[in-house]
Amino acid sequence: MRLTDYTDYALRVLLFLAVRDEGLATIHDISDAYGISKNHLMKVVQRLGELGWIETVRGRHGGLRLNARSLSLTIGEVVRGTESDFALVGCFPREGAEPRHCVIEPQCRLKHVFEAARGAFLAELDRYTLGELAGPAAPLAELLGLPAGRGAPARPVVPIASM
Numbered sequence: 001m002r003l004t005d006y007t008d009y010a011l012r013v014l015l016f017l018a019v020r021d022e023g024l025a026t027i028h029d030i031s032d033a034y035g036i037s038k039n040h041l042m043k044v045v046q047r048l049g050e051l052g053w054i055e056t057v058r059g060r061h062g063g064l065r066l067n068a069r070s071l072s073l074t075i076g077e078v079v080r081g082t083e084s085d086f087a088l089v090g091c092f093p094r095e096g097a098e099p100r101h102c103v104i105e106p107q108c109r110l111k112h113v114f115e116a117a118r119g120a121f122l123a124e125l126d127r128y129t130l131g132e133l134a135g136p137a138a139p140l141a142e143l144l145g146l147p148a149g150r151g152a153p154a155r156p157v158v159p160i161a162s163m
Contacts, residue, residue, distance in 0.1 A: 001121055007082040009036055009044045014078065017054060017066035018134035020146050024063025033144040044082075051081050071131030076122045078130070086118060 016030050027045060031038045045064060048054045053070045057063055102108065134140065141147065 001086075001118065003079065004083060005040070006044060007079055009034075009040060010048060010082040011075070011078055012036070013041065013044055013048060013064075014053065014066065014070065014073070014130050015134055015140065016144060017064060018071060018130055019137045019140045019144060024057055024061075024065055026063045030064075033146075047082065053078075053081075071129065071134070073130045074126045075128050075130070075133070076125035079122065079125055 012034050013030055016033060017025060020029075027038050027041045030036070031041055045054065045056070049056045053067055053073065055065050055067055057065070105111070
């Protein structure tokens with residue numbers, strides 16, 4: 001399964017804001033850190049705000065910050081919230097469209113294999129939270145050009161299911 005750039009950018013924005021947990025960040029800051037188009041980021045940030053995962057502050061000294069509850073978001077939740085199409089093959093119904101007819105559909109077992117694979121993919125993503133992947137913050141902060149002493153404290157990445 002391939003995630004869209006939109007979802008990739010959403011994850012990057014959330015990680016950036018999780019590492020920079022003090023003050024406000026701007027779209028310009030995030031764009032510069034990742035080398036991503038500001039126009040693309042504006043669309044992503046709007047959606048993240050609609051979902052309540054980030055807070056936006058308007059005005060001259062405005063910017064973005066992570067909603068404190070967002071550290072507990074699973075990566076699977078983020079993917080589900082930002083991906084628009086989980087149809088792995090043509091016979092899966094796409095949102096707002098009719099599934100393509102396939103002559104073997106009455107006896108097809110392949111569709112169930114793909115459904116199980118999609119479920120396993122999302123289940124694996126559900127094992128990790130944004131907060132877990134944002135720590136330790138210092139190495140990520142350095143790569144993103146942020147002050148190294150900020151961000152989430154160091155903690156091991158342990159899948160939720162094994163806790």
